[in-house]
Amino acid sequence: MNDLWAGLVEAGRLLVTFDADLLEITFRSLRVTLTALALASLIAFPLAALLAVRRFRLRRTVIALLNALMGLPPVVVGLIVYILLSRSGPFGVLVLLFTPTAMIIAQVVIIVPLVASIAHQSLRDLWSEYHDLLISMNATPRQRIAAILWDSRRALLTAALAGFGRAIGEVGAIMIVGGNIDHATRVLTTAIALETGRGDFAMALGLGFVLIALAVVVNLSIHWLGRTEVEARW
Amino acid sequence: MVGLLPMRARGAVTRRRDKVLAGPVDLDLRAGGITVAIGPNGSGKTSLLRMLHGIARLGGGTIDWTCNLRQARAGQAFVFQRPVMLRRSVLANVAFPLRLSGMPRARARARAREWLGRVGLANAADRPATQLSGGEGQKLALARALAGNPEVLFLDEPSASLDGRATREIEAILTDARDAGTKLVMSTHDMGQARRLASEVWFLRGGLLHESAPADAFFAGPATAEARAFLNGDIVE
Numbered sequence A: 001m002n003d004l005w006a007g008l009v010e011a012g013r014l015l016v017t018f019d020a021d022l023l024e025i026t027f028r029s030l031r032v033t034l035t036a037l038a039l040a041s042l043i044a045f046p047l048a049a050l051l052a053v054r055r056f057r058l059r060r061t062v063i064a065l066l067n068a069l070m071g072l073p074p075v076v077v078g079l080i081v082y083i084l085l086s087r088s089g090p091f092g093v094l095v096l097l098f099t100p101t102a103m104i105i106a107q108v109v110i111i112v113p114l115v116a117s118i119a120h121q122s123l124r125d126l127w128s129e130y131h132d133l134l135i136s137m138n139a140t141p142r143q144r145i146a147a148i149l150w151d152s153r154r155a156l157l158t159a160a161l162a163g164f165g166r167a168i169g170e171v172g173a174i175m176i177v178g179g180n181i182d183h184a185t186r187v188l189t190t191a192i193a194l195e196t197g198r199g200d201f202a203m204a205l206g207l208g209f210v211l212i213a214l215a216v217v218v219n220l221s222i223h224w225l226g227r228t229e230v231e232a233r234w
Numbered sequence B: 001m002v003g004l005l006p007m008r009a010r011g012a013v014t015r016r017r018d019k020v021l022a023g024p025v026d027l028d029l030r031a032g033g034i035t036v037a038i039g040p041n042g043s044g045k046t047s048l049l050r051m052l053h054g055i056a057r058l059g060g061g062t063i064d065w066t067c068n069l070r071q072a073r074a075g076q077a078f079v080f081q082r083p084v085m086l087r088r089s090v091l092a093n094v095a096f097p098l099r100l101s102g103m104p105r106a107r108a109r110a111r112a113r114e115w116l117g118r119v120g121l122a123n124a125a126d127r128p129a130t131q132l133s134g135g136e137g138q139k140l141a142l143a144r145a146l147a148g149n150p151e152v153l154f155l156d157e158p159s160a161s162l163d164g165r166a167t168r169e170i171e172a173i174l175t176d177a178r179d180a181g182t183k184l185v186m187s188t189h190d191m192g193q194a195r196r197l198a199s200e201v202w203f204l205r206g207g208l209l210h211e212s213a214p215a216d217a218f219f220a221g222p223a224t225a226e227a228r229a230f231l232n233g234d235i236v237e
Helices: A002-016 A020-053 A059-069 A074-085 A100-136 A141-151 A153-168 A172-178 A188-198 A201-226 B045-053 B069-074 B090-100 B105-118 B134-147 B164-179 B191-197 B215-220 B225-231
Strands: B007-016 B019-029 B034-038 B060-064 B076-079 B152-156 B183-187 B200-205 B208-214
Touching (some): A002 A201, A020 A100, A020 A141, A020 A201, A059 A100, A100 A141, A100 A153, A100 A172, A100 B076, A141 A153, A172 A188, A188 A201, B019 B045, B019 B208, B034 B045, B034 B191, B045 B076, B045 B152, B045 B183, B045 B200, B069 B076, B076 B134, B090 B105, B090 B134, B134 B164, B164 B183, B164 B191, B191 B215, B200 B215, B200 B225, B208 B225
Parallel strands (some): B076 B152
Antiparallel strands (some): B007 B060, B200 B208
């Protein structure tokens, strides 16, 4: 109980004093996660729409695979990205290991299946509703995809929020490929792991509360921006 | 108008898996007037219209329009029994097919607004389409179909489950469209509506075109015993 209380006090102190280190790693967390989320959405949304609209031979296999990959262990993703980016790996010449870019790459790999799967669920339902109408209107495949993506934008927002939730709290992969280097690749989750290991529970808890607050604030503001639940159906 | 009609269907049939939904039918569709498909439930009215329009796959036979298929597809529209509302505003719903065909945004919206006025939905332009009542939804679907100025409009039970007033409004829109030169092909189970609107009747039974005749002659005395029985209100299989 004392540790929790001390953590709350520490979190309050960090916030009130605008602790420079805290601000730095908070912004880095946000930057890495939001960039990863934007890239993942750019990949996942069109992929999900394609899986909903097009009929091809491996479609069911790809969908099953995506669903399975939702549970991809981050540590393993981190390991694989590490090997690919390490100096002797195929992308070693890019010298990306232990940079925020490497962390972004790992997070994109982790959340694309999750975002694509959730998006696909709602896009599929909308497509079955729109199918006859869009065929009747001679919509081209591109127009069909654009129509269902636009009209399920709120469901896509939910998918993106799920991806954000997974990425912002992720520690295994970014620890491996980022290395938790102070002033370079340290983010909230890796800092928490470090402080816990050092036995500085108050600091770790303080960072933890900041992390939770961050996730809540981002979710709420996106909900308000998207006016989810305001209009009845979409 | 590119001139879609007359349309000739020969041995046209549509199936789902191995089950024949409608056909094989031989029929000619000529310009002008309203062709009404009637028949008992399950006689293939909906499937026939879907096949002619091209949203149900043609499983055999031919359907030939006077122009090429691409122009034919562009010159038709379809109104479903249960209208599909895009999750957008009423105005955006009507503008949507115009935008698909490449019309600039401003013109499409102006045209959509004009059509909403014609069907009596001008005040609902900015409401979400999914919140419309059944009758309003069907009027929106009509505006959306007619705004593209189709030469042929298919309608599947356009006033099923609507009240008298909504039915009357929809029939007024339909007769206006007919007078403007659009060929209407509709199915209905409402014999009163068939008598009010039809210039030609297709009587369907078991997926086949059992009898086809000008409306006056058909309602005066159908040639076949089954059609007579159907008009008398007997149960026809």
